[in-house]
Amino acid sequence: MAVKFADRMENLKASEIRELLKLTEKPEVISFAGGLPAPELFPVEEMKEVAIKVLEEGGKQALQYAATEGFIPLRKAIANRMNTKFNTDVTYENILITSGSQQGLDFSGKIFLNEGDVVLCESPSYLGALNAFKAYGPKFIEVPTDENGMIMEELEKILETTENVKMIYVIPDFQNPTGRTWPVERRKKFMEIINKYEIPVLEDNPYGELRFEGEILPSLKAMDEKGLVIFLGSFSKIFCPGFRIGWVAANKEILEKYIMIKQSADLQTSTVGQREVAKFMEIYDLDAHVEKIKDVYRKRRNLMLETMKAEFPEGLKYTYPEGGLFTWVELPSNIDAKDVMAKCLENNVAFVPGGSFFPNGGKDNTFRLNYSNMTEERIVDGVKRLAKVLKEFI
Ligand SMILES: Cc1ncc(COP(=O)(O)O)c(C=O)c1O
Numbered sequence: 001m002a003v004k005f006a007d008r009m010e011n012l013k014a015s016e017i018r019e020l021l022k023l024t025e026k027p028e029v030i031s032f033a034g035g036l037p038a039p040e041l042f043p044v045e046e047m048k049e050v051a052i053k054v055l056e057e058g059g060k061q062a063l064q065y066a067a068t069e070g071f072i073p074l075r076k077a078i079a080n081r082m083n084t085k086f087n088t089d090v091t092y093e094n095i096l097i098t099s100g101s102q103q104g105l106d107f108s109g110k111i112f113l114n115e116g117d118v119v120l121c122e123s124p125s126y127l128g129a130l131n132a133f134k135a136y137g138p139k140f141i142e143v144p145t146d147e148n149g150m151i152m153e154e155l156e157k158i159l160e161t162t163e164n165v166k167m168i169y170v171i172p173d174f175q176n177p178t179g180r181t182w183p184v185e186r187r188k189k190f191m192e193i194i195n196k197y198e199i200p201v202l203e204d205n206p207y208g209e210l211r212f213e214g215e216i217l218p219s220l221k222a223m224d225e226k227g228l229v230i231f232l233g234s235f236s237k238i239f240c241p242g243f244r245i246g247w248v249a250a251n252k253e254i255l256e257k258y259i260m261i262k263q264s265a266d267l268q269t270s271t272v273g274q275r276e277v278a279k280f281m282e283i284y285d286l287d288a289h290v291e292k293i294k295d296v297y298r299k300r301r302n303l304m305l306e307t308m309k310a311e312f313p314e315g316l317k318y319t320y321p322e323g324g325l326f327t328w329v330e331l332p333s334n335i336d337a338k339d340v341m342a343k344c345l346e347n348n349v350a351f352v353p354g355g356s357f358f359p360n361g362g363k364d365n366t367f368r369l370n371y372s373n374m375t376e377e378r379i380v381d382g383v384k385r386l387a388k389v390l391k392e393f394i
Contacts, residue, residue, distance in 0.1 A: 011134045020341060024350035030382030032304075032369040033350045035176065035325055041293055042240050046284055047276065053283070054275045066271040068263045070097025070247070074278040078233065078247055081286075085209055087222035088231070094249050096258050097269045101206055101234040101246035105132040107261045108167065108202050108230065113138045117166040120158060122150050124328075124357030124366070126176045129169055129204065138166070140359035147319070149175065149182035152189045159197050168194070168201045172220060173208035174324025177357045177368040181322060184217055191223040198228060200254070206234040206246075207324035209290055212298040214322060227251035235277060237325070238290050243273045297325070297372050303379050304371040311387035313394045325372045328354070330365060335393050337367040343392065349385040 024031040054062050069075065075092035082088045098104045105128065113119065115137035121130070123142030130140065141162060144154045149172060159165065170190075172182040182190070194201055203220045221231040227250075234246035248258050262268070280286070304327065305320060312318075317330040329351075331337060337353035344350060354366030371379060 008135050008137060011137055012131070020338075020345075021350070021352070023345055026348075029345070029348045029350050030374060030378045030385065031350045032371070032374065032382060032386075033352050034373060035370055036373040037237055037241060037293070037325075038296055038372055041296060042242075043280070043284070043289065046280065047240075050276050050279045050283070054272065054279050058275070062272045062275050064271060066268055066274075068096075068259055068268050070095065070269060071271070071274040071278055073282075074245075074274050075247075077278060077281050079249075082219075082221075082231070082233065082249060085216055086205070086219035086231075088219060088249070090221070090249050093252060094255060096248045096250075096255055096262060097274055098246045098248055098258075098262065099266065099269050100236060100241070100244045101204060101232040102128060102132065103262075103265070104230075104232040104246060104248045104258070105129045105202070105204070106135075107248070107258050107265070108169075108232075109133040109136040109138075110261055111257045112167045112200060114166075116164075118162055118164050120155070120165055120168045121359065122170060122175065124177055124354060124363065125169065125359070126171060126204065127356055129202075130357075130359045133169070134359075141165075142358060142360060145178070145180070147180060148186055149180050150186070150190070152186060152193065155190070156193055159193065159199075165197075165199055168199055169204065170201065170220070171204045171207075173205055173217065174210065174321055174326075176207070176324070177326055177352070177354065178328040179319045179321025179324050179326045180328075181217065187218065187220055187223060191220060191225075191229075194228055195226055198226065201229045202232060203229050204232045206232075206237050209238050210294055210297060210325070211323035212294055212301065221249065227254065230254060238293065239277065239280070239286065243270075243277055245269060245273060245277055294323075297323075300371040300374070300376060300379055301327075303376055304369065304383060307380050307383040308387070311384055313387070313391050315394070316390070325370050327369050327371065329367050329369060331367075331390075332394065333365050336364045338364065340367070340389060340393055343389045344386060347385045347389055349382045349389075351386070 024033045075095040079090045113136035119138045221229045231249040319328045352368045355364040
């Protein structure tokens with residue numbers, strides 16, 4: 001074909017994993033691969049009522065263009081929720097509504113990254129974010145992690161010796177893909193380091209409210225004295241991803257840049273969608289809904305980990321997430337999880353091989369398991385099938 005694409009398209013390669021994952025969509029496959037919420041928890045009946053109310057009470061405005069920043073009652077509800085749950089001190093003027101937090105990730109790349117700039121991230125990190133940044137041609141430096149997230153001594157070493165770090169991308173709460181959470185002390189240390197180097201931080205937090213045990217930890221944004229933390233939030237996991245509603249919370253100077261980019265990208269997020277989410281929060285209790293989600297996911301997490309403990313061969317390492325959607329498994333270093341996946345597909349069970357969560361490659365002996373989307377019966381059945389395949393490899 002004679003068509004010439006932009007150079008940036010060179011940075012975006014079709015992924016072999018994506019091809020593999022297409023096979024997981026067959027109904028007979030027990031898939032622990034995606035990151036989908038449980039659809040049986042979506043408030044379908046409530047949203048029918050909400051949709052009618054929104055159209056009856058202000059149909060003409062709901063179907064009209066509106067401000068780029070977003071619907072003010074929704075921005076106020078988000079600011080209030082953040083301050084209550086994550087100890088922040090933001091107002092609606094710090095909030096921009098985006099089309100999912102994924103759009104906030106893309107905008108962050110657009111705003112901060114020139115070709116060749118350095119992005120620091122946890123090793124491993126969320127594939128969707130890495131792909132969003134890749135379009136802008138950065139170099140990734142992976143900061144080593146342990147069971148408590150990013151290792152601060154390693155971060156400091158990298159910052160001391162690296163020029164041109166433009167952005168640090170982190171998921172301190174129930175990280176995708178590992179399910180790990182940074183303890184408070186580590187968060188404090190991180191902010192000390194950040195304040196010294198004054199580098200913008202993207203705190204991606206779609207899972208923080210889905211904590212099954214203990215208290216929600218203060219966000220990095222809550223410890224942000226210099227306005228360096230850009231918080232990305234989302235309704236996808238605490239409500240429904242189909243609305244595609246997320247947000248950026250940042251200080252006004254930084255938020256201005258996001259608003260400008262949002263305007264040129266798509267003018268605004270769906271007016272009617274924003275009003276429906278705001279109306280749900282007004283007439284129903286989102287906290288009670290989140291509790292229902294947590295009850296179901298806690299059970300599924302327990303069941304998955306109990307079955308793994310009983311059935312997996314000895315010597316495998318995996319995380320014990322206190323919330324969120326994922327656990328992360330480490331195989332002996334000579335086993336490639338892609339080979340295991342191929343064999344699993346023959347047995348109609350699937351996961352995501354871990355290699356692609358490392359932007360610079362390596363660590364092919366890892367994989368991610370999701371426990372939110374399959375019923376309890378399928379979780380037990382699927383883990384047993386997976387264990388059987390693992391025993392053939394180990
Ligand atoms: C860490 C992380 N960030 C962002 C997203 C994107 O979420 P959404 O665009 O639905 O808000 C996801 C989705 O799974 C995620 O895991």
